[in-house]
Amino acid sequence: MALNPVLGKLVSKRVVLASASPRRQEILTNVGLRFEVVPSWFKETLEKSSFAAPYEYAVETAKQKALEVANRMHVKHLRTPDIVIGADTIVSVDEQILEKPVDKQDAYRMLSRLSGKEHSVFTGVAIIHCSSKGNQLETEITDFYEETKVKFSDLSEELLWEYIHSGEPMDKAGGYGIQALGGMLVEYVHGDFLNVVGFPLNHFCKKLAELYYPPPKHTVQHIKHDSIPSVDTFENLSDGESESSNFTEHKGANKLDSSRMCPSRPVYNCENSSSVRTGFTVPLENQNGASESAAKLPSKILDLMDGFKASKALFVASKLKMFDYLKTKGPLKAVDVANEVGTSVCGTERLLDACVALGLLEKTSQGYSNTDSANTYLTSDGEYSLHGYIIHSNDHLWPLFTNLESAVREGSRQNHRAFGRKAEDLFKDYYHSQEVKQRFMAAMHSIAHLTARDVATAFDLSQFKSTCDLGGCTGALAHELIQIYPNMKVTVFDLPEVIANISYFQPSEQCAAPVTFVSGDFFKDNLPEADLYILSRVLHDWPDEKIHVLLSKISAVCKPGSALLVAEIVLDEQKTHPARAVLQSLSMTEGKQRSGSEYKQLLEKYGFTDVQIKITGTLLDAVLCFKKNLSP
Numbered sequence: 001m002a003l004n005p006v007l008g009k010l011v012s013k014r015v016v017l018a019s020a021s022p023r024r025q026e027i028l029t030n031v032g033l034r035f036e037v038v039p040s041w042f043k044e045t046l047e048k049s050s051f052a053a054p055y056e057y058a059v060e061t062a063k064q065k066a067l068e069v070a071n072r073m074h075v076k077h078l079r080t081p082d083i084v085i086g087a088d089t090i091v092s093v094d095e096q097i098l099e100k101p102v103d104k105q106d107a108y109r110m111l112s113r114l115s116g117k118e119h120s121v122f123t124g125v126a127i128i129h130c131s132s133k134g135n136q137l138e139t140e141i142t143d144f145y146e147e148t149k150v151k152f153s154d155l156s157e158e159l160l161w162e163y164i165h166s167g168e169p170m171d172k173a174g175g176y177g178i179q180a181l182g183g184m185l186v187e188y189v190h191g192d193f194l195n196v197v198g199f200p201l202n203h204f205c206k207k208l209a210e211l212y213y214p215p216p217k218h219t220v221q222h223i224k225h226d227s228i229p230s231v232d233t234f235e236n237l238s239d240g241e242s243e244s245s246n247f248t249e250h251k252g253a254n255k256l257d258s259s260r261m262c263p264s265r266p267v268y269n270c271e272n273s274s275s276v277r278t279g280f281t282v283p284l285e286n287q288n289g290a291s292e293s294a295a296k297l298p299s300k301i302l303d304l305m306d307g308f309k310a311s312k313a314l315f316v317a318s319k320l321k322m323f324d325y326l327k328t329k330g331p332l333k334a335v336d337v338a339n340e341v342g343t344s345v346c347g348t349e350r351l352l353d354a355c356v357a358l359g360l361l362e363k364t365s366q367g368y369s370n371t372d373s374a375n376t377y378l379t380s381d382g383e384y385s386l387h388g389y390i391i392h393s394n395d396h397l398w399p400l401f402t403n404l405e406s407a408v409r410e411g412s413r414q415n416h417r418a419f420g421r422k423a424e425d426l427f428k429d430y431y432h433s434q435e436v437k438q439r440f441m442a443a444m445h446s447i448a449h450l451t452a453r454d455v456a457t458a459f460d461l462s463q464f465k466s467t468c469d470l471g472g473c474t475g476a477l478a479h480e481l482i483q484i485y486p487n488m489k490v491t492v493f494d495l496p497e498v499i500a501n502i503s504y505f506q507p508s509e510q511c512a513a514p515v516t517f518v519s520g521d522f523f524k525d526n527l528p529e530a531d532l533y534i535l536s537r538v539l540h541d542w543p544d545e546k547i548h549v550l551l552s553k554i555s556a557v558c559k560p561g562s563a564l565l566v567a568e569i570v571l572d573e574q575k576t577h578p579a580r581a582v583l584q585s586l587s588m589t590e591g592k593q594r595s596g597s598e599y600k601q602l603l604e605k606y607g608f609t610d611v612q613i614k615i616t617g618t619l620l621d622a623v624l625c626f627k628k629n630l631s632p
């Protein structure tokens with residue numbers, strides 16, 4: 001992809017988006033950026049009158065949001081991110097700053113102000129590079145803002161109230177969402193549309209380009225328009241960690257962006273990159289030798305056609321523990337890997353090359369070695385090892401999905417075809433076979449460990465003194481909760497067969513307080529007492545009758561004011577996104593994935609109120625709700 005060399009600079013870095021805005025998460029996810037979401041707890045209460053211009057307020061708020069997260073992660077989570085991104089969007093009209101409306105009347109006040117007029121939308125962005133020196137957090141801050149002008153039509157009272165009652169205005173600056181119903185109110189937009197939606201992607205990419213590829217003097221050209229370097233420019237940028245591309249060498253950080261005052265600022269461009277493409281070009285060879293026939297190939301479809309080959313290559317390399325060997329002994333030649341693993345040399349070489357093509361391995365004259373991601377995620381002892389889940393995908397999900405056609409025709413699970421046994425009997429295997437049990441637990445542990453931080457920080461849970469993670473398996477989430485909330489008492493409640501096998505998965509380093517493991521069946525047995533119950537990746541697996549039993553029990557044991565945290569992938573209201581949830585449904589378990597409003601409805605049915613939903617933008621979203629106070 002054209003922008004890869006810029007965003008690619010962030011691939012090996014721990015990037016954190018300090019924002020709860022689902023729009024920001026979507027904009028950045030859509031361009032392939034991998035990041036964690038840690039919403040900021042900074043209260044947007046800076047004194048507006050102390051800023052000379054509205055954009056200064058947005059920039060400062062963005063900076064404070066990002067700094068709060070950087071500090072919290074450094075101190076509380078003992079984990080310093082490499083980069084934290086914060087943003088703040090405001091609407092400015094008649095010298096006034098409008099943020100998110102506090103209620104419908106406030107939304108009415110805002111929207112009637114905007115009616116028939118032009119206003120400005122400013123998004124301030126802060127990019128904070130963090131490092132840890134001794135125990136101190138060091139930061140380098142780059143900030144900028146983008147302005148877009150938007151004009152509204154005259155809005156009738158009726159239209160205004162209809163729009164307000166849709167609920168859309170409430171979590172949006174100025175009380176409207178240009179990307180949805182609010183788009184109907186807009187006569188024109190001058191500037192970056194995504195800036196209005198919440199994140200000025202174009203300016204962000206330019207900033208990254210400036211930070212990571214500062215212009216070598218001899219290639220600086222003055223060009224008329226302030227633009228992102230063309231596709232070819234990016235392709236030609238060296239991706240090596242040259243001195244000049246090292247962020248800390250760049251001295252432009254920490255100042256308000258002066259380029260805002262200078263629309264024709266110099267943009268560096270490589271001399272050979274000014275080719276203009278027309279619609280019907282002969283395929284061009286890019287630097288990697290890949291054929292680029294200018295958007296004419298249905299690349300998404302071609303990728304999907306090949307997707308199964310890529311998955312299987314990853315599964316087999318994982319199953320053969322190639323990433324483990326390469327971590328301890330790499331770089332290795334194909335013949336050495338084949339000897340270690342006991343496979344054919346020609347087959348091994350092809351598989352290793354495929355892994356290089358997929359970006360999982362690197363190949364040099366010394367042989368093959370792991371990428372940083374492979375070390376972290378693919379080795380069986382990696383910090384966030386997904387090895388267990390990959391093996392589960394290969395051994396369990398793959399055979400089920402090869403029978404997808406029958407599943408769709410018959411509308412049922414395909415365990416009998418895939419494994420020659422019915423689902424219920426397979427569940428018995430789970431009880432009897434130590435190997436199957438360990439494999440399943442390793443798979444659950446992989447995902448729970450990887451998602452634990454997102455689930456634990458989706459909401460501020462510091463008010464809860466005791467928490468019970470129902471079906472918490474190996475305690476991955478429980479340990480994370482204790483790291484983040486050291487005063488919390490955390491219990492994991494799971495089946496006796498599970499609890500009997502947890503020792504292998506316990507962290508080696510000592511936690512602030514130990515996790516308590518309690519055996520039991522959450523459908524039948526009494527639940528431990530707690531202020532907060534957690535159901536992480538549980539509800540989507542069970543049919544309605546079972547969910548009824550479980551939620552009734554939790555509701556009965558919850559005291560007023562206690563809470564329930566559900567961690568699941570929350571579908572959009574059309575129930576077609578995110579794709580990974582919709583694809584997971586194809587395995588035809590008796591459970592189902594739900595949208596935000598479905599979770600709200602379900603939880604309210606069992607006496608929970610104040611249902612809050614956090615779309616984290618990562619693997620799991622979170623829903624927090626409280627047991628109703630008894631009426632006086």
Ligand SMILES: Cc1cn([C@@H]2O[C@H](COP(=O)(O)OP(=O)(O)OP(=O)(O)O)[C@@H](O)[C@H]2O)c(=O)[nH]c1=O
Pocket residue numbers: 018019020021022023024039040044065087088089090091100121171172173174176177178179182196197198
């Ligand atoms: C004008 C406009 C705004 N927004 C949203 O308004 C929120 C602004 O609030 P914020 O304080 O900048 O962000 P937040 O949502 O509170 O998240 P956080 O970064 O955690 O403070 C962001 O969501 C934006 O997308 C839209 O979705 N569409 C629009 O047309």
